[in-house]
Amino acid sequence: MLVKLIKYVFYDLLKSMWVLATIFFYTLVVYFLTKFGKSVGKITVSYSNLSSLSLSLFSLLLSTTYLYSKRNFLEFVLAQPVKRSVFLLSIVLSLSLSLSLSYLLGSLIPFYYFVGYSAGFLKGVLLNLFLVPLFVSLGVLSFLLIEDKVKGLGFSLFLWLFFCTIYDALLLYAMVVLSEYPLERLFLALTLLNPLDLLRLTVLMDVGLYELMGFVGKWLAEYLKDLWFLSAFLSLFYTTLILFINLRIFKRRDF
């Protein structure tokens, strides 16, 4: 049943403007970065930073708008012999798959065309893919918690801003206020808890630019060597956790 539902929702999404727009957007970004970028390492870092911000935003917006605009469709499917958990999973997987596919196509094909094969770039792109199901699940959470479409979209944008800037700003503020205490490692650990920050650090480490991060880079290079596993694990852990919360809410929600 899960596969059947994914097939139809995925097929619908593939034909939507979202997929084409995402492919076009990333193709354009790759084109400009490769045109003006100086080295593959720097292009990879810049592209990964841009991707992490934009892909998380697209994932949130796509999932939130899709669910609010398809409320009557959800109602219809739930009136059929389908388990709620199976239907929710199929929606999350279809949204994640369609967005991931368009990101992969929009990134890898133009990069290969303009530059050629690069293992670092490929790793950066693959790592960013972990953000898709995580932020799709956050979009679903917004839909489940908030009835009103405008407020739901607003909440989604707030979540995105929180992970992009507010979280770091709060940490920075706390670091300044508590600068007299030896809390560097605690703050570093807190930084790693933010999936977007962790992803940026992972890519920087991967292309060997960790010196740019000063103390943080030195500490990470010394203790963690490779952040790939941690980054993937934490993203998957957060995704599973949010999905679990979503399922609990979805099972009891009135439509």
Add this chain to the structure above:
Amino acid sequence: MIRFVDVFKSFGKKKLFEGLNLEFKEGVTTAILGPNGSGKTTLVKMILSLVLPDRGKVLVDGKDVQGNVGYKKLIGYMPQIPEFPDNLTVKDIVSMVEDIRGQRAVRLDELVNILNLEKELSKRFSNLSGGTKQKVGALLALAFDAPLLILDEPTVGLDPLSAHRLKEFIRREKLKKTILYISHFMNEVEEIADTVVFLTEGKVVFQGEIEKLKAKTGKESFEEAMLCLLSS
């Protein structure tokens, strides 16, 4: 066939059903009527377990609907506003519902003909007019030959010919099915329903045959009887 046993339901602070007990008998066509916000849609959504009761049970064919999805194969549901994936064609949507239900749409050809949908089958859902979307909703509710039909304002938005044909079809089907019918058109209700359930603020104020309602209110027409119930 359907029983509400001591059902309680609130939305926030607003209490809608407080110990609702109601039964819909097999083979009877019942119109669910009442003013806006009286609980008509919530009532049918509870049968489909789209809305879950705070307390009490809703039984379909003797089985509690909560945590059970198998019974939905017995139901053909036509929502008030049909909505499907925009980029799927009508054919794709029928296949999708067949796959979901694990049943063939055995009366598809007959209904496509009745609703005049031949030319629309290969069109994307987003390219259909409002009335045609409504027809697709009717097609999916009726094509599986389910023994229980739940139809929420089925003729709204349909052209007169399609509305007439759909009502004719429902009239033929009512002989062998249990039908719950929500409509604001009194003449339509009188044409189709055997009995009516009248709800006001979540309470059943009348349940029975249309003739009994007329006798109870002392009115000659069904519309006047309804207005009498509404004003009281």
